[in-house]
Amino acid sequence: MQFGQKVRELRILRGLTQRSVADSLSVSVSYISKVENGKLHFGDYPSANFIHKLADELKADEDELLLLADKVPASIRQRIRQRPELFRQIAKMDKHALDRLESSLNTVN
Amino acid sequence: MQFGQKVRELRILRGLTQRSVADSLSVSVSYISKVENGKLHFGDYPSANFIHKLADELKADEDELLLLADKVPASIRQRIRQRPELFRQIAKMDKHALDRLESSLNTVN
């Protein structure tokens, strides 16, 4: 799922037009259109700030949108800063190890 | 340990002056000074790009510097993008759970 796609999906789901979203966020319609189509003339995604307001307007999960926009949510960044070595280690694991880790977390111990 | 402190420590360790580092990286001495003192008049840390060159010059661990500068290294970002849910879940864990996780990773299974 792409970022723009997700935004469009949510917008439609809420029964909103690009114009109404644009007005609510005080940006132009063309900007919303470009966001949904991934056509921002440089950089691929809107700013974290914009995503914040957008998530609010669409009643969406902000962190999910941030992740789709390849940005690291503050909640995760904070943890990484607190335990850099843990995260470096996890990042170094291969797919299988990650799978095992994920399922072990989902297992009620 | 603060970012600027670490940079200074490494620079001294390598027997370099601010000027020599500045020259190597083609920036001004004053910039290096501000970096070491955390006095960049906005934003707290230099750009990731700059840190990259700096790490190279100081023969430092780039990711460590990035983490000190509250930036998420590419290696970790990539993993987060691949498995957002896993990382969100880990980020939500409390200290104890993180401790247990960390030690379980260090345990040879």
Next chain:
DNA sequence: TGTTTATTGCACCTTTTGGTCAACCATTCA
């Protein structure tokens, strides 16, 4: 058919970011 909604390109504008420059201070040392 005309109205609403969305798409896209392009030139433009403002704010933020990433620096520079000049002047200054402190230390050392000939």
Next chain:
DNA sequence: TGAATGGTTGACCAAAAGGTGCAATAAACA
């Protein structure tokens, strides 16, 4: 004492990011 050498600071500047506004285009639909 004065002149290198190394470091600090504040005002300022240039480039990049983040967006605007318009115009032309198209599709939906009532």
